[in-house]
Amino acid sequence: MTTKFDTIIIGAGPGGLAAAYALAEQQQVLVIENDLWGGTCPNRGCDPKKMLYSAVSARDQASQLQHFGLSGIPTIDWPELMTFKRAYTDKIPAGTLSGLKTANIATVHGQPHFVAKNQIQVAATTYQADYFIIATGQAPRVPQISGSEYLQTSNDFLALPELPQRIAFVGAGYVALELANIAASAGAEVHILQHNQRILRDFPEAYTQLLSAAMTAKGITFHWDTELTSVTKHADHYSLATNTTRQLNVDAVFAASGRQPRLASLELAAAGIDATAKGLLVNDHLQTTNPQVYAVGDVLAKKQPKLTPVAGFEGRYVAQAILKSTETAIAYPPIPEVVYASPQIAQVGVKLADAQQQDEKYQVLEQDVTQWYTFNRIKEPTARVTTIFERQTKRLVGAVVYSSIAEELINDLTGLMTKQVTKDQLSQQVMAYPTPASDLAYYYV
Ligand SMILES: Cc1cc2nc3c(=O)[nH]c(=O)nc-3n(C[C@H](O)[C@H](O)[C@H](O)COP(=O)(O)OP(=O)(O)OC[C@H]3O[C@@H](n4cnc5c(N)ncnc54)[C@H](O)[C@@H]3O)c2cc1C
Numbered sequence: 001m002t003t004k005f006d007t008i009i010i011g012a013g014p015g016g017l018a019a020a021y022a023l024a025e026q027q028q029v030l031v032i033e034n035d036l037w038g039g040t041c042p043n044r045g046c047d048p049k050k051m052l053y054s055a056v057s058a059r060d061q062a063s064q065l066q067h068f069g070l071s072g073i074p075t076i077d078w079p080e081l082m083t084f085k086r087a088y089t090d091k092i093p094a095g096t097l098s099g100l101k102t103a104n105i106a107t108v109h110g111q112p113h114f115v116a117k118n119q120i121q122v123a124a125t126t127y128q129a130d131y132f133i134i135a136t137g138q139a140p141r142v143p144q145i146s147g148s149e150y151l152q153t154s155n156d157f158l159a160l161p162e163l164p165q166r167i168a169f170v171g172a173g174y175v176a177l178e179l180a181n182i183a184a185s186a187g188a189e190v191h192i193l194q195h196n197q198r199i200l201r202d203f204p205e206a207y208t209q210l211l212s213a214a215m216t217a218k219g220i221t222f223h224w225d226t227e228l229t230s231v232t233k234h235a236d237h238y239s240l241a242t243n244t245t246r247q248l249n250v251d252a253v254f255a256a257s258g259r260q261p262r263l264a265s266l267e268l269a270a271a272g273i274d275a276t277a278k279g280l281l282v283n284d285h286l287q288t289t290n291p292q293v294y295a296v297g298d299v300l301a302k303k304q305p306k307l308t309p310v311a312g313f314e315g316r317y318v319a320q321a322i323l324k325s326t327e328t329a330i331a332y333p334p335i336p337e338v339v340y341a342s343p344q345i346a347q348v349g350v351k352l353a354d355a356q357q358q359d360e361k362y363q364v365l366e367q368d369v370t371q372w373y374t375f376n377r378i379k380e381p382t383a384r385v386t387t388i389f390e391r392q393t394k395r396l397v398g399a400v401v402y403s404s405i406a407e408e409l410i411n412d413l414t415g416l417m418t419k420q421v422t423k424d425q426l427s428q429q430v431m432a433y434p435t436p437a438s439d440l441a442y443y444y445v
């Protein structure tokens with residue numbers, strides 16, 4: 001049996017779904033998913049992580065305000081926190097599926113593979129389309145070492161019914177730091193094994209050092225220059241051997257050393273699509289080496305950060321390209337990145353290291369804002385904001401924020417950057433006071 005659609009989308013995460021809804025107004029669209037409808041972000045990523053983080057950030061605020069009107073630091077009840085998380089995540093797959101059906105988008109659950117340039121097969125059915133969009137995202141990469149079968153991933157962490165007492169994370173990127181912070185706040189003994197001496201390699205080192213010091217002060221142990229070489233299971237714990245003489249005994253160990261594109265089993269060669277270990281190769285219109293097949297989201301080999309809003313932006317762009325309502329190359333706006341630790345680190349636009357190397361082009365304003373009213377009111381131990389301006393135009397082109405309210409501030413700064421708002425224009429706007437936004441003019445040169 002062959003069934004014909006205008007566009008077939010593989011993967012029902014934020015990227016695939018954004019494209020599906022944008023196309024469905026004018027096209028017959030099929031979405032194929034082989035796991036959870038909704039994808040990583042709402043099921044096993046951003047959203048459940050941040051539900052756990054809600055309790056952590058409330059606890060952080062309470063501990064900062066000890067002796068400033070609050071006494072007693074709340075404790076985190078892990079099983080209750082997980083029930084709170086599940087009340088959200090359990091509804092995602094069915095809710096996503098019903099949204100697709102309401103929008104008249106056809107759905108198939110199963111494992112697809114290409115059989116020709118314009119045909120894909122799921123079980124016994126072959127589906128044909130004018131266009132395809134691959135939006136299959138990434139999966140955690142698990143190091144292939146002796147005992148790797150005992151390594152868990154972020155998927156497992158976000159579903160832990162009980163919090164293990166002693167936990168190790170391998171890697172010191174987004175996933176390791178955010179989950180380690182949650183585990184430590186909830187009362188676990190936490191170890192981070194990092195193969196070099198650098199956390200969050202894309203963020204400025206001066207800021208990441210502040211974060212690793214804050215996490216160390218919270219009781220998290222960083223094992224620098226440490227590579228996990230094997231995991232051995234014992235009756236009631238795991239022992240971790242490393243390249244150093246140190247051996248570590250823990251109750252759970254999580255691989256957080258990066259993610260890899262989910263492409264196996266799609267049989268890309270049958271459709272003439274090229275990929276590397278980093279993901280699908282696309283041109284600046286997000287077409288793969290088969291021009292009828294587009295790709296969006298985390299599955300791309302790209303320099304932009306692999307984040308939910310980026311996947312959604314790409315999904316909407318590809319829908320426009322397929323509907324012929326745009327012929328121009330994709331133009332990404334400034335993309336804010338936030339690491340939800342305690343505190344948060346956020347950045348957007350021109351990287352601080354690049355700006356510092358090009359003094360003739362950029363003016364950098366670095367401010368320790370700890371004593372400013374906004375941060376003092378909530379007793380932040382340390383808060384920093386750096387803004388970067390293009391000298392010639394005086395335009396705000398980049399920012400870095402280290403604070404528990406970095407997520408709000410970086411969005412405000414990203415909005416100003418995207419709309420190219422000058423200091424004079426900003427002074428024409430009245431902000432509610434006192435709020436983080438009412439400080440914005442002070443971040444301008
Ligand atoms: C722990 C964690 C926390 C995160 N936190 C944040 C955050 O705070 N903010 C943020 O912006 N980003 C965050 N991210 C990243 C974010 O989840 C991704 O950028 C986003 O989900 C990418 O969307 P996508 O549609 O490209 O891929 P995905 O969301 O991964 O969706 C891909 C879909 O394709 C399906 N699929 C895969 N292979 C096939 C196949 N062969 N056939 C059919 N279907 C297939 C998958 O099952 C999945 O449903 C986090 C990620 C993780 C792991």
Ligand SMILES: NC(=O)c1ccc[n+]([C@@H]2O[C@H](COP(=O)([O-])OP(=O)(O)OC[C@H]3O[C@@H](n4cnc5c(N)ncnc54)[C@H](O)[C@@H]3O)[C@@H](O)[C@H]2O)c1
Nearest residue numbers: 171172173174175176195256257258259306307338339340
């Ligand atoms: N807040 C957010 O927006 C958020 C949160 C979580 C995840 N994410 C997304 O998910 C992606 C994946 O996150 P991640 O933390 O898994 O990856 P990452 O790339 O951020 O970090 C990987 C870490 O593993 C280390 N590493 C790399 N190779 C290794 C090896 N062979 N052995 C040991 N360690 C090794 C790296 O030095 C780094 O510390 C992020 O890049 C981001 O796109 C975003």
